[in-house]
Amino acid sequence: MIEIRGFSPGAAAPDPFCDSYPHPIDLRQIKFFTIFGAKLRLPKEKSHAPFSPVCGRSLNTNGSFISHATAVAEVMRCLGVDAEGLSSTEVEARLRQYGRNRLPDAQHKGPLLRFAQQFDNVLIYALLVAAIITGVLGHWVDTSVIVGVVVINAIVGFIQEGKAESALAAIQSMLAPLASVKREGQRVRINAEMLVLGDLVLLESGDRVPADLRLIELRNLQIDESALTGESVPVAKTPENVAPTAEIGDRKCLAYCGTVVTYGQGLGVVIATGEQTEIGRIGRMLREVEELSTPLLRKIAVFGRWLAVATFVVALLTVLFGHFLRGHSWEEMFLVAVGLAVAAIPEGLPALMTITLAIGVQRMAKRNTIVRRLPAVESLGSVTVICTDKTGTLTKNEMTVQRVITTEGVYEVGGSGYAPHGDFSYEGEPVTPLETPLLFDVARAGLLCNDAVLRKSGDHWELQGDPTEGALLTLSHKVGVDPHRHGTERTDSIPFESQNRYMATLHRDESHHFIVVKGAPETILSMSDTQRGPEGDETLDHAYWTAHIEACGAMGMRVLAVALKPVERLKALHSDHMQGGYVLLGLYGIIDPPREEAIASVARCRAAGIRIKMITGDHALTARNIGLQLGIGDGCMALTGAELEALDDDALRQAVRDVDVFARASPEHKLRLVKALQANGEIVAMTGDGVNDAPALKRADVGVAMGRKGTDAARQASEIVLTDDNFKSITAAVEEGRTTFDNITKAILFTLPTNGGEAGVLIAALLGGMVMPITAVQILWVNMVTEITLGLSLAVEPAERDVMSRQPRDPRAPILSALLSWRVLFVSLLLIAGTLGLFMWEMTQHGDVAMSRTVAVNALVMGEIFYLWNSRYTYDSVLNRRGLFGNRFVLYAIGTLLVFQALFTYAPFMQKLFGTADIDAAQWLRIVGFGVALMLLVEIEKALLRHRHAHRGHKAKV
Numbered sequence: 032m033i034e035i036r037g038f039s040p041g042a043a044a045p046d047p048f049c050d051s052y053p054h055p056i057d058l059r060q061i062k063f064f065t066i067f068g069a070k071l072r073l074p075k076e077k078s079h080a081p082f083s084p085v086c087g088r089s090l091n092t093n094g095s096f097i098s099h100a101t102a103v104a105e106v107m108r109c110l111g112v113d114a115e116g117l118s119s120t121e122v123e124a125r126l127r128q129y130g131r132n133r134l135p136d137a138q139h140k141g142p143l144l145r146f147a148q149q150f151d152n153v154l155i156y157a158l159l160v161a162a163i164i165t166g167v168l169g170h171w172v173d174t175s176v177i178v179g180v181v182v183i184n185a186i187v188g189f190i191q192e193g194k195a196e197s198a199l200a201a202i203q204s205m206l207a208p209l210a211s212v213k214r215e216g217q218r219v220r221i222n223a224e225m226l227v228l229g230d231l232v233l234l235e236s237g238d239r240v241p242a243d244l245r246l247i248e249l250r251n252l253q254i255d256e257s258a259l260t261g262e263s264v265p266v267a268k269t270p271e272n273v274a275p276t277a278e279i280g281d282r283k284c285l286a287y288c289g290t291v292v293t294y295g296q297g298l299g300v301v302i303a304t305g306e307q308t309e310i311g312r313i314g315r316m317l318r319e320v321e322e323l324s325t326p327l328l329r330k331i332a333v334f335g336r337w338l339a340v341a342t343f344v345v346a347l348l349t350v351l352f353g354h355f356l357r358g359h360s361w362e363e364m365f366l367v368a369v370g371l372a373v374a375a376i377p378e379g380l381p382a383l384m385t386i387t388l389a390i391g392v393q394r395m396a397k398r399n400t401i402v403r404r405l406p407a408v409e410s411l412g413s414v415t416v417i418c419t420d421k422t423g424t425l426t427k428n429e430m431t432v433q434r435v436i437t438t439e440g441v442y443e444v445g446g447s448g449y450a451p452h453g454d455f456s457y458e459g460e461p462v463t464p465l466e467t468p469l470l471f472d473v474a475r476a477g478l479l480c481n482d483a484v485l486r487k488s489g490d491h492w493e494l495q496g497d498p499t500e501g502a503l504l505t506l507s508h509k510v511g512v513d514p515h516r517h518g519t520e521r522t523d524s525i526p527f528e529s530q531n532r533y534m535a536t537l538h539r540d541e542s543h544h545f546i547v548v549k550g551a552p553e554t555i556l557s558m559s560d561t562q563r564g565p566e567g568d569e570t571l572d573h574a575y576w577t578a579h580i581e582a583c584g585a586m587g588m589r590v591l592a593v594a595l596k597p598v599e600r601l602k603a604l605h606s607d608h609m610q611g612g613y614v615l616l617g618l619y620g621i622i623d624p625p626r627e628e629a630i631a632s633v634a635r636c637r638a639a640g641i642r643i644k645m646i647t648g649d650h651a652l653t654a655r656n657i658g659l660q661l662g663i664g665d666g667c668m669a670l671t672g673a674e675l676e677a678l679d680d681d682a683l684r685q686a687v688r689d690v691d692v693f694a695r696a697s698p699e700h701k702l703r704l705v706k707a708l709q710a711n712g713e714i715v716a717m718t719g720d721g722v723n724d725a726p727a728l729k730r731a732d733v734g735v736a737m738g739r740k741g742t743d744a745a746r747q748a749s750e751i752v753l754t755d756d757n758f759k760s761i762t763a764a765v766e767e768g769r770t771t772f773d774n775i776t777k778a779i780l781f782t783l784p785t786n787g788g789e790a791g792v793l794i795a796a797l798l799g800g801m802v803m804p805i806t807a808v809q810i811l812w813v814n815m816v817t818e819i820t821l822g823l824s825l826a827v828e829p830a831e832r833d834v835m836s837r838q839p840r841d842p843r844a845p846i847l848s849a850l851l852s853w854r855v856l857f858v859s860l861l862l863i864a865g866t867l868g869l870f871m872w873e874m875t876q877h878g879d880v881a882m883s884r885t886v887a888v889n890a891l892v893m894g895e896i897f898y899l900w901n902s903r904y905t906y907d908s909v910l911n912r913r914g915l916f917g918n919r920f921v922l923y924a925i926g927t928l929l930v931f932q933a934l935f936t937y938a939p940f941m942q943k944l945f946g947t948a949d950i951d952a953a954q955w956l957r958i959v960g961f962g963v964a965l966m967l968l969v970e971i972e973k974a975l976l977r978h979r980h981a982h983r984g985h986k987a988k989v
């Protein structure tokens with residue numbers, strides 16, 4: 032395998048910690064070790080204490096780690112590891128011996144408790160009370176049917192919720208944390224579960240510490256330990272050991288599992304994994320237990336409670352009315368009341384909605400979006416603004432240097448991607464870069480100030496590290512810079528942080544020390560006084576460089592500048608060394624083309640009434656141009672971070688109404704932007720990847736973290752994670768969010784008329800002084816079979832065709848708008864009319880109550896079957912191929928239900944249980960006729976609505 036690396040001594044790995052940095056303790060020189068013997072009590076071995084694989088003794092005592100009071104060398108020796116890291120055989124042996132680095136799963140409810148919880152619902156209590164009273168009155172059939180239905184309902188709920196939970200857990204596990212480790216001298220990224228005692232772990236800002244570490248070296252490392260100590264101010268770490276008695280918060284040389292690196296870098300050795308870590312020992316769970324609920328589901332639960340109260344009141348009034356005004360016996364009236372309660376209560380609805388939500392989450396996972404917090408599914412449907420990063424989300428993040436600009440002029444660079452092949456030209460004429468000193472210097476500087484690694488696997492060049500640096504690495508190879516001949520030893524560096532917008536490295540060769548810095552051109556220009564010319568260093572020509580920066584920006588190129596400063600002998604690099612005195616070598620013009628799919632997605636979002644705001648760290652001109660290519664902004668207006676800072680909150684609120692492109696923006700600006708947008712009433716989705724993005728991600732209505740380049744800190748702060756970092760997936764998530772919300776609405780819209788119709792039939796019969804057209808147990812039957820068959824098929828309903836061409840949903844709007852409440856009433860009335868009408872017709876024909884009831888029940892079910900078709904589209908017509916046959920689950924559900932109804936009608940044991948009787952073909956014909964009529968009437972109602980109202984405007988209110 033061919034490999035190209037950023038430069039370090041002898042062209043060895045540019046690992047800033049293990050190869051080129053001066054070690055506070057040179058691990059390769061260790062010949063002896065010191066023990067704080069006298070002062071340190073020897074650890075009493077505890078069963079859970081981590082053992083040293085080498086010393087064979089426990090590493091801690093009473094919660095106080097020897098490792099924080101012991102020299103790094105001793106800790107390393109005890110752990111049997113050197114500066115190269117563990118070997119793979121050693122790792123395997125330790126994994127076998129100590130197990131994986133895994134915390135015990137958050138307490139899951141046992142199956143019994145989960146089953147019992149199915150009964151914990153006011154609606155079910157009401158049914159159970161009814162069962163007890165019917166039992167006391169000796170109506171055993173009613174009691175057993177009610178109990179049977181409640182139990183079946185609980186079983187269905189239990190199974191479905193179990194499935195939903197495990198589906199969600201499987202999706203969550205896709206977010207397994209990764210760790211950067213050094214093993215056998217190689218830096219590799221592994222699943223954090225595979226870490227073992229003695230592994231060398233590299234930390235960077237944004238990382239979640241994957242195990243307890245004894246820090247070996249660090250650079251400005253700061254860690255937020257609030258997960259462990261509750262203290263939210265980040266702790267500055269040091270590699271020096273501390274007193275054995277130091278409290279957890281004072282053990283500055285340890286990094287604890289589950290805490291988050293907020294700044295800097297570090298290298299540490301694993302001293303405890305899994306349950307042995309500090310967080311594992313105190314039993315605090317890192318994995319949040321996701322509640323299977325959302326604001327909408329809670330709203331529905333409240334609605335259910337109100338419904339139960341209302342049902343109780345109506346049932347009471349009915350009993351009183353029937354007894355006193357109609358002269359029925361108490362017992363008779365009580366059974367009617369039970370029937371009414373059973374009729375009005377949508378007992379299957381809560382489970383149905385949970386399942387719909389879980390299916391939505393699964394669908395999103397298939398489209399590269401992992402939902403971390405369920406309420407996001409709802410919020411996504413209401414999003415009005417998406418604030419997105421540019422690099423990698425809207426663009427391909429495959430950077431290529433296309434121009435190098437020196438004091439001599441512009442050099443065009445051929446080739447694309449990371450393959451190190453491409454020709455150079457100057458004013459249209461080919462040039463030999465090795466004979467062009469200024470061009471060579473710029474390319475070499477880009478190699479020196481670089482941490483990326485390029486590997487060739489097959490025909491493809493794979494990049495490890497920052498794409499911008501990858502582009503510079505490729506350039507240096509195209510030029511022919513040989514790291515072995517043209518390199519120097521790198522002795523220190525300041526890594527790139529987006530708030531600084533530069534990276535600097537300190538170098539030394541036989542006789543010189545110098546600093547190389549590369550970064551945003553404004554930043555580098557402000558550090559430079561001179562420029563490298565053909566005859567030597569000359570005064571900086573600001574206007575020349577600015578003109579080139581603008582020309583590149585106008586073409587959508589990302590521009591980086593590079594400069595150099597000779598220094599006296601220097602050990603370490605600080606920000607003080609970055610103040611001035613640099614010689615500007617030149618500029619790189621880098622292209623990063625927009626993703627084709629992002630252009631289409633931006634257009635889809637627009638059609639869906641969603642505005643896109645691009646917030647980037649790049650130059651305003653570059654941002655405007657890329658924005659224009661993507662359809663974001665007008666290509667003229669962009670607000671920079673500096674301009675944004677000058678605005679007060681009111682002015683910013685106004686600005687965010689007009690401006691879509693924000694350039695040279697820092698994470699703090701993102702937070703202000705979210706706040707300003709929210710103050711304008713917008714529902715905001717915000718993307719982010721860095722640790723400093725966390726506040727903005729948390730503040731946004733939907734925080735969207737990048738799964739690939741995003742840090743653990745960003746993931747933890749966000750509601751959803753994109754596994755492919757692609758803007759397209761945000762659009763897909765919005766679509767799925769809207770669809771899921773639609774399906775929940777459809778489930779409600781389908782279920783409620785069933786209950787309304789049933790209750791209405793009973794009340795109408797009572798008021799009219801008729802025999803009950805449907806008995807309580809028959810009503811239970813209808814509820815049960817329709818909800819477990821018909822209702823479920825709506826949970827998997829695909830997106831409606833216009834789901835992305837309507838306005839976002841107003842989150843304050845009620846679940847059922849006035850229009851949809853009318854639909855519930857209308858269908859309830861149709862069901863009442865059909866069921867009662869057919870019952871009365873039968874009674875007048877033959878007077879057989881059992882047979883008439885059988886017809887009534889089948890009419891009710893048939894009405895629901897046809898209404899299920901109507902419910903597939905809330906407003907659109909279903910009288911077409913797609914509408915009638917587009918969801919095969921609807922067809923399966925109807926088939927199953929017809930089998931159930933045949934059993935219900937003709938099976939002798941069912942006839943005994945439910946008091947049904949055989950019915951003939953003519954009666955079936957009338958039943959089906961009623962179903963068809965109901966369906967057509969609802970379609971006519973939809974057509975009228977579509978015709979009368981500005982269709983789309985109303986749809987937005989769904």
Ligand code: ATP
Nearest residue numbers: 420421422499527529532534549550551647648649
């Ligand atoms: P976003 O992802 O938010 O669209 P970005 O990735 O373009 O933004 P940053 O990574 O913050 O933004 O980069 C800001 C600027 O810093 C860039 O325009 C570039 O000039 C400079 N820069 C980027 N990467 C590096 C690097 N590795 N070394 C030095 N300078 C860099």
